[in-house]
Structure formats: structure tokens, C-alpha cells
Amino acid sequence: MxxxxxxxxxxxxxxxxxxxxxxxxxxxxxxxxxxxxxxxxxxxxxxxxxxxxxxxxxxxxxxxxxxxxxxxxxxxxxxxxxxxxxxxxxxxxxxxxxxxxxxxxxxxxxxxxxxxxxxxxxxxxxxxxxxxxxxxxxxxxxxxxxxxxxxxxxxxxxxxxxxxxxxxxxxxxxxxxxxxxxxxxxxxxxxxxxxxGEAVDGVGESVVDSSEVINTLHGGGVATLGYAAAEVADDASANVNVVTSTTRRALRSGLSLPDTTSAERGLLVVAGRPEVISRKGVERARSWMEAELDTMEVRGGDFPLSDGRLAALVLLGGVANSDRLDGFLERARQAAREEEEREEEDAASAFQEDRLDGLL
Ligand code: GDP
Structure with a gap:
């Protein structure tokens, strides 16, 4: 993109x-x-x-x-x-x-x-x-x-x-x-x-393009990105579980906004050498994400890379449920309340000082 x-x-x-x-x-x-x-x-x-x-x-x-x-x-x-x-x-x-x-x-x-x-x-x-x-x-x-x-x-x-x-x-x-x-x-x-979305080598139907990133973000709100990588065997058929377990790790412990448990849209990008990316693995991981995030809209595709490892990149758009985000918002509200109270106290003590000045 x-x-x-x-x-x-x-x-x-x-x-x-x-x-x-x-x-x-x-x-x-x-x-x-x-x-x-x-x-x-x-x-x-x-x-x-x-x-x-x-x-x-x-x-x-x-x-x-x-x-x-x-x-x-x-x-x-x-x-x-x-x-x-x-x-x-x-x-x-x-x-x-x-x-x-x-x-x-x-x-x-x-x-x-x-x-x-x-x-x-x-x-x-x-x-x-x-x-x-x-x-x-x-x-x-x-x-x-x-x-x-x-x-x-x-x-x-x-x-x-x-x-x-x-x-x-x-x-x-x-x-x-x-x-x-x-x-x-x-x-x-x-x-x-x-x-x-820029992949040039190995262009095929399963390769992700920019419009899929844009469509995943379309609709606005908060988005989060997750990542995990793993070593792979040379043969794609041996890598079904590597793709699914790496995707699980990206979503469960690799997110930029941890503890996000549901979102409106998702995108799974599996990056690695084309010959090691298991199609069956990508399909299974994509379905797993749909169930996990409680959405029917999870796109999936490959990103051909000469890197020896295999990486799963997950993009979630329209984050609906995130304990981390809720925790942050609560902290921000609490801090704003404390700031207001401080300002009120400062104003009250300035008022007292003015009155004392007036009396002296
Ligand atoms: P500004 O220059 O006034 O816009 O302020 P900063 O960019 O320094 O914003 C402060 C916030 O950014 C704090 O929450 C810092 O923890 C965070 N921050 C500052 N520098 C960096 C950085 O290089 N990387 C990251 N990830 N966060 C940073």
C-alpha cells in the first residue's frame, strides 16, 4: 500500500x-x-x-x-x-x-x-x-x-x-x-x-493487495495489529499447524492493543517463502479468527517473502472489545477527574488567599 x-x-x-x-x-x-x-x-x-x-x-x-x-x-x-x-x-x-x-x-x-x-x-x-x-x-x-x-x-x-x-x-x-x-x-x-499490498514476486490469487488492508480498516474506529513468527519446514504440507499456531500467537499474545477479543473485521497475512505457506493452514487460521473474533469478515492472503521464517500478521478493524483499551480509558478518565479536583482545590485556596489578603 x-x-x-x-x-x-x-x-x-x-x-x-x-x-x-x-x-x-x-x-x-x-x-x-x-x-x-x-x-x-x-x-x-x-x-x-x-x-x-x-x-x-x-x-x-x-x-x-x-x-x-x-x-x-x-x-x-x-x-x-x-x-x-x-x-x-x-x-x-x-x-x-x-x-x-x-x-x-x-x-x-x-x-x-x-x-x-x-x-x-x-x-x-x-x-x-x-x-x-x-x-x-x-x-x-x-x-x-x-x-x-x-x-x-x-x-x-x-x-x-x-x-x-x-x-x-x-x-x-x-x-x-x-x-x-x-x-x-x-x-x-x-x-x-x-x-x-506491494508484493511483486509470485503474484497469484492468494496474494494480499492494498484494497484488503483498506477494506479491513474501512468503517473507522480503532484498529490493532498483531504479529508472530516461527521456523518452518521446507514443505508446505508439513506446515498446516505452524500457520495456525503462529496466527493464534499473533492474535492472543502479539497484538499492539493486547486483550482485544472482538472486532468487526480482520485480515490475516501469512508472510514467507511461497513454497512453505500451507494453503490449508491459512484457510483454517482464517476460520479460527472468525470464530475467535466473533465476525464473519476475516480476509486472508499471502505475502511472498524470501525470509526463512514464517510470519503471521493480523490486522483487526473496528475493535469492539478490548480490556486493554477499556483499562486505558478508565485510567484517562480517573486522571482527568483528579486534574479537575486539583484545579478546584487550587482555585479554592487562591480564593482563601485573596480573602486573607483583603483582611490584612
Ligand atoms: P510531543 O513531542 O509533545 O508530541 O510528545 P511525545 O511524542 O514525546 O509524546 C509523549 C508520549 O509518547 C509518551 O507517552 C511517551 O511514552 C511516548 N514516546 C515518546 N517517544 C517515543 C518513542 O520514540 N517511541 C514510542 N513508542 N513512544 C514514545
């Missing part, structure tokens, strides 16, 4: 960089344009991408801190410049635009939903959000910001693919030191999904 990637904020820029790199290193050619947008100059300087600095007149290149309302403002004020920079990248070949952001921060959290809305007004291709949710140990400001941003992003975008920052983190890896590893995992999984 020929895609243009726009990273907003620090996480957005780094993930777009990792994705562009993965695509180029593998020669897939699915990423046809990329851009990083930020209000913090130093975050842009470290990226080997074309960049646009926003909010210069307001924050002078120093970023918006965690203020996502200011993030929306600076994107709004400089949106013409951002759209101008995107314009040359969304060529006639483009099939989708992805706006990538960490939803818990300021610039990406506030700016990405606004940018998505503008892009949807201008372009006919679908505009997707790729949003990173804060891990459960991140502070309450991150949770509040992400809750607000998620609400707007899902309303504006054609679909919002969510990656929970706890999902693809290795045990014992701290979040800070783990960003690079997490970003690489995001790049491999999302990069394979984009490349799946």
Missing part, C-alpha cells in the same frame, strides 16, 4: 523514521513520502527526514511541553505551511496517508487530530492515525492527554491504529531505554503490513 507518513511530535517523528528505514532497507517501496512536524527544534534536528517546525512565533522552537491544547493551536496556526510541505508528497500513486503521533505528549497529541481533519478535507485517499498510547506507568498528564487526543483522532481519521507502549516492550526493558526497540518492532510490523 503506497503510503505517505507524517510524524507529528517526538514519538511521531522517530516512528516515521524507523518505518521509512525499514521499508528502504528491505526495498519494499511502500513508503513513498515522509515528513516530520514538531514545535521542538532539537527533536527535529536529530531526524534524517524532511521537517517542518511549527509554532515558531509562540514557543520559539522550544516545544509545547505537555500542553496538548497548545499543540493543537500551533498546528492550526501553521497548518498552511505543513499542508504545503505534504502536498508534493501525496502523488497520484499514494493509496493512504498515515499521521503518526504519541498521544500522551503535547505537539503530536494536540496536533495530529487537527492535521488529520485538514488532510481529509483535501485528499481522497484514506487518512489513518497511527497513535501510541502511554504505558500504564506513565504519569497522569500523559493519560489525560492521550484520552482527549484519542477521542478526536478516532472521530476524524478513517481509522486509528493503536499501539500500546506496554504491548511490544520486552520484559525488564524500561520504557525510556526501550523506545528504540519498540520503534523497531512497530516499524517491522506496520512496515510489513504496508509492504504486503
Amino acid at each position: 503506497k503510503s505517505v507518513l507524517i510524524g507529528v511530535g517526538q514519538a511521531g517523528g522517530k516512528v516515521v523514521d524507523a518505518l521509512s528505514d525499514f521499508d528502504a532497507q528491505n526495498g519494499f517501496g511502500a513508503v513513498i513520502g515522509s515528513l516530520a512536524v514538531n514545535s521542538a527544534r532539537s527533536d527535529l534536528q536529530s531526524l534524517p527526514l524532511d521537517t517542518v517546525l511549527i509554532g515558531g512565533s509562540r514557543v520559539n522552537g522550544h516545544g509545547v511541553g505537555g500542553d496538548n491544547e497548545l499543540g493543537t493551536e500551533v498546528m492550526r496556526e501553521d497548518s498552511q505551511e505543513v499542508l504545503g510541505a505534504i502536498d508534493g508528497r501525496v502523488t497520484a500513486r499514494a493509496e493512504a496517508i498515515f499521521v503518526v503521533a504519541g498521544l500522551g505528549g503535547g505537539t503530536g497529541s494536540g496536533g495530529a487530530p487537527f492535521l488529520v481533519k485538514e488532510l481529509k478535507r483535501i485528499y481522497d485517499v484514506p487518512v489513518y492515525g497511527l497513535g501510541i498510547l502511554p504505558g500504564r506507568d506513565e504519569g497522569s498528564l500523559y493519560q489525560v492527554n492521550a484520552g482527549r487526543s484519542l477521542k478526536t483522532l478516532t472521530r476524524e481519521a478513517d481509522a486509528t491504529l493503536l499501539v500500546d507502549n506496554d504491548a511490544w516492550r520486552s520484559a525488564g526493558e524500561s520504557l525510556e531505554s526501550g523506545y528504540e526497540a519498540i520503534n523497531e518492532r512497530i516499524a517491522r510490523r506496520v512496515g510489513l503490513l504496508l509492504a504486503a
